[in-house]
Amino acid sequence: MTDWLAEHGIGEQRFVRIANGEITDACIHLEGTPSAGEIRQARIKAVRPQALASDGSFEFLLPGGAGGLHEGATASIEVTREPIPGAEPWKRPLARVVEAGTTGKAPKAKPIPFPAPDDDLERAGWSDLLEEARSGLINFPGGTLRVSVTPAMTLIDVDGVGRPDDLAQAAARAAAAAIRRHAIGGSIGIDFPTVQGREIRQRLGEIVDAGLEKPFERTAVNGFGFLQIVRPRRFPSLFELATxxxxxxxxxxxxxxxxxxxxxxxxxxxxxxxxxxxxxxxxxxxxxxxxxxxxxxxxxxxxxxxxxxx
Incomplete structure (x- = not known):
């Protein structure tokens, strides 16, 4: 697996992995927002019904609770998910209470100079990646993925021509690649063309398994062609940033x-x-x-x- 590269730009830091001249994985960290893995000092703002902490600049949801601390207590917290664009309260950053002195888990990435005479990201398809994020459309041989961000999950719908079995298999490869390339995490639904038979539905799941890095969980493809995936969600996807x-x-x-x-x-x-x-x-x-x-x-x-x- 190729190493992560980090390009520090104005307003954002871009992380990519490039293999065979193409971007295989990417995510963007917005300047001034909490970073996944970062340790911050915060004050417990609420214990119930939802545990909250604040560092004076950001309010963090604590899904695992306040660690037995009372309101007003100070705590070390580790950012587990960066904020998601949007005004809904659940899109605030997530964190967990950790022991004092815990070291942060900054992502390991090789810095690359920017601007530089050679634009490695652009040559690998950065502009095309942004166009996919803003349009929600990803073309693949024989079809198109239509990506929609909803409050419950990211939905990937498959359109195309040809035999349903062939289209579904090509879409499975394209969807797995798109999930990685756009840092899609959380709950993901893929709506494949309806295919007949348990064998082809099992094959679609195997293609997705081969295209995604662990950890993740998924359902089997049901009789209506729907597959659900749950992946760790540490960053907003490029589709969410494009909202x-x-x-x-x-x-x-x-x-x-x-x-x-x-x-x-x-x-x-x-x-x-x-x-x-x-x-x-x-x-x-x-x-x-x-x-x-x-x-x-x-x-x-x-x-x-x-x-x-x-």
Whole structure:
């Protein structure tokens, strides 16, 4: 298995694994948010009905309880899931109470320079990966996966042509690869074409097993072609990050703009322009070695922003 690579950008840190010239695994950590595996000092805010802790900047859900501590007590907590985009209370970061002095479990990744003359991520398909995340559409030979994020689970629907057995097997390979490539965790449902016979349904499960890294659990494919998978969920998936479209597009624009040299002009949809933080533009100016001009243009699509040399 290839090593993880880490590219530190403006507003986000990008983690990827690349094999045979293509991105096989990816996730994005948003700057300023708690990192999975990080140890923080927090105050127990509530014990019941839901245990909560706060470090002054973020409120953490404690699914395993407060470890016998009372409200107001201080505790060391380990972040077990980074926050998920959205306003719903359950999308807050998750944590667990740990013993004082516990060491954090930062992900092991080899830093790669950015910006650099060679764009390893782009060559491996980074822009295509972002387009899949924003559109929810993933093409594979003979069909398309349609990915939808719901409060209960991430759903993957299969559309395509050809014999149902062949389409379902191709979709199983594509779905397993997409789950890894987009860091989809938690509960996942795959709706395959209806196939006849226990043998082919068992084969679909075996293909998924071969394409995913453990740990995970899954059901068998039922008679209606539905398979459910449950994977650890430490990070938001790229599809979940893309639900905050203005921020998602602003950070994607920053990555492209950072490869320019000298003064830079950025034009984008007003909603995207509003998502740019002043410190992001200051960092960009230092990286490119020139001034940065941001212009909003309502005629542009939300994903139609562009950056150019001034």
């Amino acid at each position: 905050d479209r203005p921020g998602f597009e602003a950070r994607a624009l920053l990555r492209r703009a950072a490869r320019l040299v000298g003064s830079v002009r950025i034009a984008c949809h007003p909603a995207v322009a509003a998502a740019f933080r002043p410190d992001w533009l200051e960092q960009l100016g230092r990286q490119v070695g020139g001034s940065v001009t941001l212009r909003d243009d309502a005629a542009l699509a939300i994903s139609g922003g562009h950056a150019s040399q001034a």
